Amino acid sequence: MKYDPIDSQLFIKNRKNFAKYMQPSSLAIFNSNDIYPTGADSTLPFAQHRDIFYLSGVDQEESVLVIFPDCPKEKHREVLFLKETNEHIAVWEGEKLTKEKAFETSGIKTVYWLKDMEKVLFELMTQCDTVYLNTNEHYRASVETETREARFAKKLKDKYPAHSVAKSNPILQRLRSVKDPIELEIMQQACDITEKAFRRILQFTKPGVWEYNLEAEFMHEFLNNRSKGFAYTPIIASGNNANVLHYIENNQQCKAGDLILIDAGAEYANYSSDMSRTIPVSGKFTDRQKEVYNAVNRVKNEATKMLIPGAYWEQYHVEVGKLMTSELLGLGLLDKADVQNENPDWPAYKKYFMHGTSHHIGLDTHDYGLLHEPMQANQVFTVEPGIYIPDEGFGIRLEDDVVIQESGEPFNLMRNIPIETEEIEEIMN
Template identity: 80%
Template sequence: MKYLPINRDLFIKNRKNFMAQMKSNSLAVFNSNDIYPVSADSTLPFEQHRDIFYLSGVDQEESILVLFPNCPKEDLREVLFLRETNEHIAVWEGEKLNKEKALETSGIKTVYWLQDLEKVMAEMMALADTVYINTNEHYRAKIETETREARFTKWLLEKYPAHTVAKSNPILQRLRSVKDTIELDLMQKACNITEKGFRRILNFVKPDVWEYEIEAELMHEFLRNRSKGFAYTPIIASGNNANVLHYIENNQQCKAGDLILFDIAAEYANYKSDLSRTIPVSGRYTERQLAVYNAVNRVKKEATKMLTPGTLWADYHVEVGKIMTSELLGLGLIDKTDVKNEDPNWPAYKKYFMHGTSHHIGLDTHDYGLLHEPMQANMVFTVEPGIYIPEEGFGIRLEDDVVVQEKGEPFNLMQNIPIEAEEIEDLMNQ
């Protein structure tokens, strides 16, 4: 890993919070992700399953965490199973966690090698009545590949059919959505790296530069600051490409007079940031571009103020829609007749702003969080309004990551990243 060691107190606390919500006489199991094949002997870069990382800090493949808080055998209340390491593995693949390093990372004292899994699990399952399985129930999830977690769950339930089954996901959705101060520090680090990348490209962008050249500049800056790279597939969309919401080809030349919509951000220690900015290729916004830009920025500022404890996500989006409607009227993109005759399920403003304004962010870009439950302090949300005008050849989106506060306005983790049009122009023309 490129990131610096994380204080294991975070993982100790996370496990304590999770176990406090488990049923009596129950255990829970969490698996690492697979390393996914590409072809021949090629594989995709390993990405750890966020849940086992959240609960243990273990960031390597073939790892299993078992939690059994009221096990009569005290040494089996928290157990890690790891792939056994040796000198051969160290030479060919690099250093893996040994038992001492696993304790240092996670705070878990009982560590077995994977070859002992079935024997130890048999002992633990004999003492438990309920087993918590870990399923992906995120509202955006679309899973076509059988995961390591799913294969393990199938094996476990076939081998132990008499146990009651419970779900870990509802507990994790609530716990992971409210960030610890250590997590907020890690997310701030990711945002700070993103800032470095964005400031770098403000000095780099000129007419006729290619979108992929900008992507390369960002990757350089992210990697040199201990990030693995982009938190998600980057969007660098010049001109009309900005009107494709998930444009990821990044293979076009940036022309004088056009805008570039960026949806780019760094990760750090598996924690994500999520930034959108829209800048002028030539270093100056036209009058029309500036009018639309400032309208989006005003919506963003007003939307940010509404992210307070007790707010419901659905109600929040209705209110943001009203603000956007007012701005679109002012820009002449819709008129009062459009609003009067609008479909309540697809309001008039949706013609130019068709996506949501905010989502949870944390270990995942679209992080855990139950959207039907009220917002709480220390939840982190994006705020990302946009206006997309294909007929005028540009689109604008602005986005920051903000922390809900117990009192007062949310704290913007990206407050130091330039966003005002005048500042962006000044920096591009230095």
């Protein structure tokens, strides 16, 4: 891995917290992701399943984690199964985890090779009544590919039909949404790498560059700072491209006088950062661009203050909508009649700001978190209002990643990334 080793105490603590929520006489099983083929003998780069990583720190394919707190044999209360490594594999594919290295990474003492899994798992299954299977229940999930977890679940239920089945996902939704201090340090590193890349972009941008040139500059800085790359597919949208919310072609030339909406963030150690900034191609905002930009920034700053323990995600968005309505009235984009006659299910402000303001972020860019439960300290949210005006040829979005505090305003992990118009113009010039 490119990233520095993570303290195994994080994963030891995560497993203990998960075990607290398990039913008596139950075990939980977690699988790595597959390596997905693209055709012929080519594959996509391996990306670890975030749940097994969260609970073990193992960042390798063909790995399986078992947690069995009530197991009669103490050594089987936590078990890792790994792809067996040897000299041939080391030469052709690179170093894989040894049993000793797996212990250093995860804090798990009992490590078997995968060839022993069927035998060991049979013994464990005879000693438990319930098995926790790991399904994807994220509110944005749309999965068409049969995953390794899904195949394993079918096989296990077929082989052990008398066992009760429970879901690990609700436990993980709660645990993963509240970040440990070690996780917050890693996320800060991801945001710091993003800052370096953005400052590079500010000095590089000028009329005539192409959107993909900016994407390349981001990647250059990310890789030089031990990141695998983008935490998600980047948006580099100049001019009216910014009014396409998920514009990812990044293939147009940036023209003088236009704005560029940038939505990009580095991953680091599988954790995401998520930044949006909007900059002038020519290094200076027009008066109108600055007027709209500052309106978006005010909404972002006020919305950030609302992210406090006990707040509810749905009501928070209602309040942000009121802030945005006021700004759009001030900009002349809405009038009082628009607001008075608005559809409550699609308020007037949605014409210019049609997406949500905040989502959980962590191991996934749209991270785990139960949106019907109140916000808690050490949850991390994005704050990303925007105003999109196709008729004027630009769209503006600003986004930071913030940590909810026990008291006071959230802590901004992106506090050092330039955002005020004056600072952006000064760096660009």
